[in-house]
Amino acid sequence: MIPLFIISNSPFTGKTFLSLGIGLSLKERGFKVGYIKPIGSHPVKVGKALYAADSIFMKEALDLQDPLDVISPFVMNYESQESLLKGDQQKASEKVKNAFSAQADKDVLIVGGSGSIFNGFSFGIDIFQIIRELNGKVLIVDAWKAENTADTILGLANLVKDHVVGGIINRVPQSALAYVRTEVSGFLEKQGVPLIGAFPKDSLLESITVRQLKDLLGGSLLCCEEALDEYVEHFSVGAMDVDSALNYFRRLHNKAVITGAHRSDIQLAAMETSTKCIILTGGLQANEVVVKRAEAKGIPILSVNEDTFSVIDTIETAIGKTRIREKGKTARAKEMVAAGIDFQRLLKTLGR
Numbered sequence: 001m002i003p004l005f006i007i008s009n010s011p012f013t014g015k016t017f018l019s020l021g022i023g024l025s026l027k028e029r030g031f032k033v034g035y036i037k038p039i040g041s042h043p044v045k046v047g048k049a050l051y052a053a054d055s056i057f058m059k060e061a062l063d064l065q066d067p068l069d070v071i072s073p074f075v076m077n078y079e080s081q082e083s084l085l086k087g088d089q090q091k092a093s094e095k096v097k098n099a100f101s102a103q104a105d106k107d108v109l110i111v112g113g114s115g116s117i118f119n120g121f122s123f124g125i126d127i128f129q130i131i132r133e134l135n136g137k138v139l140i141v142d143a144w145k146a147e148n149t150a151d152t153i154l155g156l157a158n159l160v161k162d163h164v165v166g167g168i169i170n171r172v173p174q175s176a177l178a179y180v181r182t183e184v185s186g187f188l189e190k191q192g193v194p195l196i197g198a199f200p201k202d203s204l205l206e207s208i209t210v211r212q213l214k215d216l217l218g219g220s221l222l223c224c225e226e227a228l229d230e231y232v233e234h235f236s237v238g239a240m241d242v243d244s245a246l247n248y249f250r251r252l253h254n255k256a257v258i259t260g261a262h263r264s265d266i267q268l269a270a271m272e273t274s275t276k277c278i279i280l281t282g283g284l285q286a287n288e289v290v291v292k293r294a295e296a297k298g299i300p301i302l303s304v305n306e307d308t309f310s311v312i313d314t315i316e317t318a319i320g321k322t323r324i325r326e327k328g329k330t331a332r333a334k335e336m337v338a339a340g341i342d343f344q345r346l347l348k349t350l351g352r
Contacts (some may be wrong), residue, residue, distance in 0.1 A: 001034075002350050003100070003109045003136035004165070005127070009156060011115035013143045014170035016054050017205065017324045019112050021337020022346075023062045024330075026108055029343075031352075034106035035062055038096045038127070039120040040075040050075050054112055057325040066103060073099035074125065093124035100134065108350065111136070117156065128159065137165045137350055139196065144172040150184060157193045165349045166196035168341075174200055197341040203233040203254075204332050206319055210277045210300050213256065216318055217311060219279065219302035222286055223295050230276045230300075231328060232256045235315060237308060238266035249273040258311055261303070264290050271297050281308045 004022070006015050019035065026033050040052025046068060055072035058064065064071060073095040074080070080092065103109050114120065117127060131138060138160045142152045153167040167188055172180050177200050185195040211228035214221060221228070234252045238245055238259030246269045249257070256277045257270040261284030270278060271293055278294065280286055283305040286294075294301050304311060324333055 001104050001106050001109050001134075002352075003111050003131075003134045004350065005111040005113065005131055005136050005138045005160075005163075006141060007113040007117050007127070007138060007156060007160075008115075008141045009117050009152060010142065013141050014168075014199070015113050015141055016058070017170070017333050018139070018141055018168060018337060019054075019058065019110050020061055020324065020330065021333045022341065023058070023110050024334045025338050025341075025343060027062065031107040032105070033062060033064075034066060034103040034109040035059070035064060035071055035112065036099055036103060036109060037072050037112040038074065038099070038130070039114045039123075039125055040072050041114065041119075043075045043077045050077065053325060058112070061330055070099045070102045074120075074123070076119070076123075080123070092120075096125050096130070100130070107352075117159070131160055131163050136163055138163045139165050139168055140193070141168040141170055143170050144176065144180065146176075150187060153188060153193060154191055157191075164193055165346065166194040168196055169198045171201045171206075172198055194345065196346055197337070199336055199340050202332065202336065204231065205324060205329055205336075207231040207233045207254070207329075208315075208319065209326065210256075210302075213277065213279070213315070214300075214302055217279070217302065217304045217306070217314060219304040222280075222301040222303055223291050224298055224300040227276070227298050227300050230254075231326075232276045235312070236270075237312065238263055238270060239308070240266075242266060242269050245269055246273070249275070258308055260284070260308070261286055267301075268293060271299055275299055277302060279304060279311060281306060281311055 006018050023033050035058045037052045037055045042053040043050040044053045051068045051072040052075050059071050074092045140153050140156045142149050157164045180198045188195050209229050234255040236255050236257050238257050242265045245266050249270050250273050253274040254276050258279045259266045261280040264287050267278050267290045277300045280303045286301050
């Protein structure tokens with residue numbers, strides 16, 4: 001078994017995205033692949049037990065036969081924190097060690113990292129020690145943060161030393177992609193950390209469903225419940241004259257339009273373009289003509305209490321933190337990772 005640890009020191013860098021894409025690509029190449037999230041978060045109840053949401057998703061996406069106890073041996077939550085304060089550390093560490101042992105038959109065991117490489121230390125779960133004991137290989141991933149990204153990758157590489165396979169930079173703006181793949185890649189290579197892959201920002205992977213928007217904004221749904229699982233990739237504020245708005249709307253696909261309830265002209269214009277939902281601010285209702293048109297087009301209308309600027313701020317905070325666990329994003333992740341990772345080099349460093 002070769003454990004492949006995918007680590008970072010920040011949440012929402014793309015660890016699950018990479019775990020999924022690498023796992024699917026390795027399975028296509030004939031490898032027996034496993035997955036483990038040693039330190040889980042976002043607990044989901046299955047039966048009487050709690051498991052990490054990522055592990056539940058990966059079990060299904062990779063068609064894994066291992067039980068959830070093995071894929072998600074430990075989840076950090078309020079109860080586990082209470083156990084820690086009472087001095088019960090040993091149980092968590094043992095669960096994790098036993099879960100790794102249970103997957104010894106895999107060719108490659110993908111190890112999904114936590115939001116921070118140091119998560120779990122207070123519970124006696126030392127990822128650095130586990131990497132050393134299992135002679136694991138490490139991929140370091142970070143979302144592009146300009147000059148700080150190289151610091152993060154090299155800093156983590158210094159902590160795991162000779163176990164590093166390489167670095168991956170995710171969510172790079174198109175304008176910086178060529179620079180990352182040449183200048184940054186060359187610099188990291190000279191420091192002994194090859195750049196295995198660099199991925200651009202992707203509108204689908206960073207998209208959010210209308211249902212998630214509704215929950216995020218605490219909005220009331222005025223129509224079209226059947227379309228709540230459509231993906232919103234772009235946002236537009238309808239605060240201009242209708243002719244200018246229509247020209248702008250035509251350039252944005254799969255968008256949500258945020259506007260005041262009194263701007264029925266903007267709402268009707270938006271529905272003649274590629275619009276996935278309309279968000280009405282200020283807690284007011286749409287007029288009957290707009291609602292009937294939305295029903296005919298299958299475009300949900302959400303009414304929220306906040307003003308336009310507060311809605312925009314809430315959405316901007318959430319975008320980029322949406323999860324890849326939605327099934328509609330699986331194919332895109334597989335496609336991007338298959339095309340964007342140097343698998344020949346990765347497999348060589350894994351000894352395959």
